[in-house]
Amino acid sequence: MLNLYTQYLQGKLSDDEWKAAAEQAKQMQKQLHKRCRDGGGNLGWLDYPVRINAEEIAAIEKAAEKIKNNSQVLLVVGVGGSYLGASAAVEFLHGSMYNHPSTADKQRPEIYFVGNNVSSAYLNDILKIVGERDFSVNIISKSGTTTEPAIAFRILRSIMEERYGKKGAAERIYCTTDANSGILREIAKKEGYATFAVPSDIGGRYSVLSPVGLLPIAVSGADIRSVITGAHDAYETYKNEDECNDCCYYAAARNIMYRKGRSVELLVTHEPSMTKFAEWFKQLFGESEGKEEKGLFPVSITYPTDLHSIGQYIQQGRKIAFETVLWVNRKKEDICIPHITDDNDDGLAYLAGESLNVISKKAMAGALAAHTMGDVPNVLIELDRQDEYDLGWMFYFFEKSCAISAYMLGVNPFDQPGVDAYKKNMFALLNKPGYEKDAEKVADFFKEFDEP
Numbered sequence: 001m002l003n004l005y006t007q008y009l010q011g012k013l014s015d016d017e018w019k020a021a022a023e024q025a026k027q028m029q030k031q032l033h034k035r036c037r038d039g040g041g042n043l044g045w046l047d048y049p050v051r052i053n054a055e056e057i058a059a060i061e062k063a064a065e066k067i068k069n070n071s072q073v074l075l076v077v078g079v080g081g082s083y084l085g086a087s088a089a090v091e092f093l094h095g096s097m098y099n100h101p102s103t104a105d106k107q108r109p110e111i112y113f114v115g116n117n118v119s120s121a122y123l124n125d126i127l128k129i130v131g132e133r134d135f136s137v138n139i140i141s142k143s144g145t146t147t148e149p150a151i152a153f154r155i156l157r158s159i160m161e162e163r164y165g166k167k168g169a170a171e172r173i174y175c176t177t178d179a180n181s182g183i184l185r186e187i188a189k190k191e192g193y194a195t196f197a198v199p200s201d202i203g204g205r206y207s208v209l210s211p212v213g214l215l216p217i218a219v220s221g222a223d224i225r226s227v228i229t230g231a232h233d234a235y236e237t238y239k240n241e242d243e244c245n246d247c248c249y250y251a252a253a254r255n256i257m258y259r260k261g262r263s264v265e266l267l268v269t270h271e272p273s274m275t276k277f278a279e280w281f282k283q284l285f286g287e288s289e290g291k292e293e294k295g296l297f298p299v300s301i302t303y304p305t306d307l308h309s310i311g312q313y314i315q316q317g318r319k320i321a322f323e324t325v326l327w328v329n330r331k332k333e334d335i336c337i338p339h340i341t342d343d344n345d346d347g348l349a350y351l352a353g354e355s356l357n358v359i360s361k362k363a364m365a366g367a368l369a370a371h372t373m374g375d376v377p378n379v380l381i382e383l384d385r386q387d388e389y390d391l392g393w394m395f396y397f398f399e400k401s402c403a404i405s406a407y408m409l410g411v412n413p414f415d416q417p418g419v420d421a422y423k424k425n426m427f428a429l430l431n432k433p434g435y436e437k438d439a440e441k442v443a444d445f446f447k448e449f450d451e452p
């Protein structure tokens with residue numbers, strides 16, 4: 001369950017501004033539901049939590065069991081929307097030490113994410129960690145052609161075939177790709193790899209609640225049925241198009257901040273186990289909204305860590321940002337500040353007996369008040385618990401809010417034309433066939449500036 005609090009924006013906007021923005025958000029929600037705006041063919045995620053079928057869930061759970069039984073490590077290969085959600089979920093549900101041997105439960109494999117960079121050092125480090133242990137690979141690519149994961153997959157396939165033989169490797173490779181088409185689906189068919197479908201009408205950054213996120217999440221030992229139930233309940237809560245729900249209010253708040261000249265949204269988390277969630281958030285909003293020279297620039301920070309670094313800038317630097325604070329109410333763990341023999345030699349006697357969670361909440365409230373009073377507006381989002389159900393709810397909440405928010409800006413939330421520019425240049429520089437024209441353009445550019 002998630003609650004949104006916009007009251008800290010009071011004083012930054014009039015009632016009329018708030019009502020007008022909320023009304024516009026509601027209209028955008030209507031258009032989203034009618035699927036009549038740009039990107040209307042990419043809205044499969046909107047009702048996917050109620051459409052996902054029982055066989056699909058069972059197949060994911062079965063594959064996860066097999067991986068748990070025959071592998072000590074799972075390598076998830078993917079980039080952007082094809083890995084950020086799963087990476088966020090594993091950390092959110094199990095903590096940032098999930099892979100550490102002392103915390104690892106023998107029943108759940110370590111999980112590493114590869115193919116999101118082209119660093120040989122990174123891949124080599126992970127291969128060393130895998131060592132002689134048994135591993136499986138889940139390659140996730142909707143298009144099947146994204147270079148970074150395709151390269152990593154090729155390297156891993158060859159290692160697996162050498163170690164397990166072609167047939168043995170095929171028992172350990174799981175391909176999550178477009179339901180009907182693409183190179184990866186063809187390879188999977190040819191080699192007999194198990195496949196999971198990314199529905200054609202769900203794009204990468206909106207796909208975490210599909211097999212894209214669910215298979216790695218299930219391998220981590222989390223209950224994917226609860227994740228789906230959370231998303232399902234969020235869908236039910238936000239489905240009335242005539243109602244201005246929290247997705248609309250959050251989109252309205254962001255839009256008002258943007259129109260009032262804020263160009264940065266700081267997603268503030270207070271748990272180190274949410275830093276990857278913040279990465280997912282940044283991609284969702286950055287790739288959905290940042291086009292046509294519009295959009296809030298999404299940044300993530302963890303408090304109180306970052307209060308002692310960029311906190312100074314936030315409080316007194318240029319007023320370019322507002323904050324969206326993510327808070328979990330009922331935490332799983334707590335530690336009590338102990339009484340010690342000479343109880344005040346460190347000046348902390350006033351805290352003896354106090355809970356770390358209470359102190360953390362005071363730190364959150366203190367920063368929220370200081371920043372709001374210092375002209376850095378705050379929006380607060382509270383989760384009830386850091387568990388599967390709330391995670392599913394939260395993924396859905398942000399996806400829907402993002403789509404409404406992008407429509408309010410007048411951009412298509414579901415494309416990413418800007419990402420192609422670098423891809424073309426890289427292909428041209430690598431002499432990929434078909435990129436000869438781009439190669440000429442890049443060569444011209446580097447006549448003026450030396451190629452690095």
Ligand code: PA5
Pocket residue numbers: 079080081082140141142143144145146149203204205206287416
């Ligand atoms: O959100 C998106 O659409 C992108 O970030 C993609 O997920 C990313 O580029 C990876 O694409 P693919 O799954 O086709 O390899």
